[in-house]
Amino acid sequence: MNQETVSVEFTVGIGDGKFSAVAVVPAGQTNLTQILPVLQALDDSLIAGVASQLSEVGRTISCRAGCGACCRQMVPLSIFEAEALTAWIRTLPESRQQELAQRFHEALLKLSASGLIDRMVNEDWLAETDSARQLALEYLYQRIPCPFLEDESCSIHPIRPLICREYLVTSPPQHCFDPTTLQAAPVHLPLNLSRVLNRIGAELENDSRGWIPLLFLFAWMKAGAHPGDAVAGAGPEVLYEFVKRLSEARAPSPTAEPPAED
Ligand code: SF4
Numbered sequence: 001m002n003q004e005t006v007s008v009e010f011t012v013g014i015g016d017g018k019f020s021a022v023a024v025v026p027a028g029q030t031n032l033t034q035i036l037p038v039l040q041a042l043d044d045s046l047i048a049g050v051a052s053q054l055s056e057v058g059r060t061i062s063c064r065a066g067c068g069a070c071c072r073q074m075v076p077l078s079i080f081e082a083e084a085l086t087a088w089i090r091t092l093p094e095s096r097q098q099e100l101a102q103r104f105h106e107a108l109l110k111l112s113a114s115g116l117i118d119r120m121v122n123e124d125w126l127a128e129t130d131s132a133r134q135l136a137l138e139y140l141y142q143r144i145p146c147p148f149l150e151d152e153s154c155s156i157h158p159i160r161p162l163i164c165r166e167y168l169v170t171s172p173p174q175h176c177f178d179p180t181t182l183q184a185a186p187v188h189l190p191l192n193l194s195r196v197l198n199r200i201g202a203e204l205e206n207d208s209r210g211w212i213p214l215l216f217l218f219a220w221m222k223a224g225a226h227p228g229d230a231v232a233g234a235g236p237e238v239l240y241e242f243v244k245r246l247s248e249a250r251a252p253s254p255t256a257e258p259p260a261e262d
Contacts, residue, residue, distance in 0.1 A: 004028060008236050012247045014190040021045060025235030032200065033083045033228025035238055043165050043193045050189055059170045061187060068152035069176035070167050074139045075146065075214035076125055078197035079205075079227045081161045082212055086221045088159060103147035104218040111215060114142045120213060126198065137180060146214060161214070162194035196245045204230045 004027040011020045023038045051061050063070075077085075089097055111117055116139060123135050148156045154164065168187040169176060175184040201210025204227055212220050231241055 031228035032231035065153045069173040071146040071149045076211040077214040079201040
């Protein structure tokens, strides 16, 4: 039976401008993990707007299927997306689950051999410090492909993490592959939905950063955690919790307007 939905309008201030959107969310009980498809659609909409603005000044986003140059970076996966991917993986045929489990295992073996795991666990990756940048480079040069990468394309493209959607460049692939000698031209997004998810997750668990390295996904699955339940309620309420954090993350003074329902 299809769940009843409701349209929710909201606006978030972005510097001198604003990001306005309409999201369709479940009218009844849901949680943050379950509304991830809504957040993915919002991220895609935001990115499409930025791509359009870039094209007006002659810049084109170069990321496309067949280019997996960035898919050898460390991916901080929010625990809500880890939960959603866990549920999705469990719907796959047993043989496919085993294939993925084997790929994650092999990737972790390579990571272990690199000697980077201890530093990875202790580093604040999102702090944008020199040491975090250095570790990110060392990780990249291990050339450990994301286990979801197939034929240099993302095999989970429609449900890929927000942070993967938000990593965009206007430079050639080689610049992402070898950033110490070639400078990539990243696209600045006025809002980072992935960071907001991580921040909400970090508030839920004292011993967590709100995210895990994507390569740890199969190990994380075994705990059977359901972090999304901690942010639950009717669809508009759950969305508002997210939009409120999104606005707070952007500016010290919240500028989110409460959602208006049709
Ligand atoms: S999830 Fe997809 S887009 Fe993200 S790193 Fe893996 S293959 Fe690349």
